[in-house]
Amino acid sequence: MSNFRLVKREINSMSVIIRNRTIRPSTRDANSPYRIKVENAKLSDEIIIFIDHESMDFRAIYRCKGDLFQESDSIYFKVESLNGKNLIKWRNEITPELIR
DSSP states (O other): OOOOOOOEEEETTEEEEEEEEEEOTTTSOTTOOEEEEOTTOOTTOEEEEEEEESSSSOEEEEEEEGGGGSSOSEEEEEEEEETTEEEEEESTTOOOEEOO
16 A cells, blocks of 8 residues: 655645655566545646655656546556666556656
């Protein structure tokens, strides 16, 4: 189970919601997707997703709006390795914007 930490900051009736995920190949099956869960997101909420790795120098930051969480409270990604680099592959057509 992941150790999500919820941080909400109010900005003119919009919330910034932070989600942190750590890629853990030592304890997770390579075919198992990682879940980003955001309950009760408003359309205008900004969701920031920080992804890092338990043993490699890897960090990715994604951004999306609460509209991605209106049909479902979760989005999923898998991690693929290509030439020694980790690639985040979002499930379906739901793709947050990579900002770093």
